[in-house]
Amino acid sequence: MPDTVVTRFAPSPTGYLHIGNLRAALFNYAIAKGQGGQFILRIDDTDPERSKEEYVDGIKTDLEWLGLTWDRVERQSERLDRYEAAKQRLIEAGRLYECFETPTELDLKRKKQLNMGRPPVYDRAALDLTDAQKQAYRDEGRTGHWRFKLDLERIEWTDGILGPISIDAASVSDPVLIRGDGQVLYTFASSVDDGEMGITDVVRGSDHVTNTATQIQIIRALGHEVPRFAHHSLLTGPQGEGLSKRLGTLSLRDLRADGIAPMAILSLMARLGSSEPVELRETPAEVVEGFDLATFGSAPTKFDVADLRPLTHRWIAARPYEEVAEDVRALGVPDEIAPVFWGVVRENIDRMEDMAGWWQLFLTGSKPEPEMTDEDRAFAEQALALLPEPPYSAETWGDWTGAAKEATGRKGKALFMPLRQAVTGRARGPEMADVMRLMQVKPTL
Secondary structure (H helix, E strand, C coil), X not given: CCCCCEEEECCCCXXXXXXXXXXXXXXXXXXXXXXXXXXXXXXXXXXXXXXXXXXXXXXXXXXXXXXXXXCEEEEHHHCHHHHHHHHHHHXXXXXXXXXXXXXXXXXXXXXXXXXXXXXXXXXXXXXXXCHHHHHXXXXXCXXXXXXXXXCCCEEEEEECCCEEEEEEHHXXXXXXXXXXXXXXXXXHHHHHHHHHCCCCEEEEEHHHHHHHHHHHHHHHHCCCCCCEEEEECCEECCCCCEXXXXXXXXXXXXXXXXXXXXXXHHHHHCCXXXXXCCCCCCCHHHHHHCCCHHHEXXXXXXXXXXXXXXXXXXXHHCCCHHHHHHHHHHCCXXXXXXXXXXXXXXXXXXXXXXXXXXXXXXXXXXXXXXXXXXXXXXXXXXXXXXXXXXXXXXXXXXXXXXXXXXXXXXXXXXXXXXXXXXHHCCCXXXXXXXXXXXXXXXXXX
């Protein structure tokens, strides 16, 4: 293996990144950066019909938002000449052969084999075709697809997560590498790229294990060094259900729009499925420093989007004013009270967008409708009559509650809770002395 670690993340631009394929991006990034290596963003856009530029842009935007920067970008659509050259090398080596079966014919073969109790493996009938028979197929309008001829032996490697893996190539069909329309398929393009780009480590989902077996033979047949492979477990929902139907709501762009902090996502995904506890990190560099592929297991990994919310809350609460000053100013908060405003609300918001509700409370008195009994509402209205007009100070809350206690005899929670609700519309929140000094208008019910 080369001394420099080189990894890649190879998404297809046929949709937006979701929380599932983020794991491959993060793991490969962490391995490369943790060892001073290179991280390549490789766009798998060999399918011209499904690949869209808006998704390429979306992938880059999502990775940049998370802080997962790449050393260079490669696009498979710009490497078609490399795949053609590799195709010719494999043909000359007798490892790539042309087939002409239609999908219907292949399906009938599979069904026949299953009915006979045999595994549905391609029978290599195309290897016996003469040149005349191939030309006859072309004359009737068929276009040939190309299969890689596997060496029928056990393919073995030590997986970085799953441990020793052994797959009998005789139990796997010779993979189609190039379709009849000339489109280069993932297994081939990825093998050529991994070899020519000097990829040393590949981490991806466990659904690629069989692909890995065939790719090892393809890479070797092309004369390249085989990377180290590791296959992480697939994510499930919190009850163990599949995520496939929910991934549309778990795209990174949707999580971003919902106010989830990028470091909450990275911190959770860098430990989820490992033997290590989740720890909120401040930067991607800290995530990399604490990342260890050896701690991950093979069992399906339960993911609950709700786990991102407390992490986001904690991350927001830890922000110094200097980091959020522009966001606070954008609300219209005057500079002279902006640091105080942030100090009051930072522990009481789950998303940065929640600041707006607090500023509207302080600026206009706008608040949620408080849930109060009739008795508490009557008390609060009586107490509000005792509250002077602003401006208020840090002493206002104590002076006002003292006056209300003296006038009504209420004390403790029966005194303080209705007054908190009357001012903020909420049953909990910041210290009321801090709230009062930010109020620009007199509260009303």
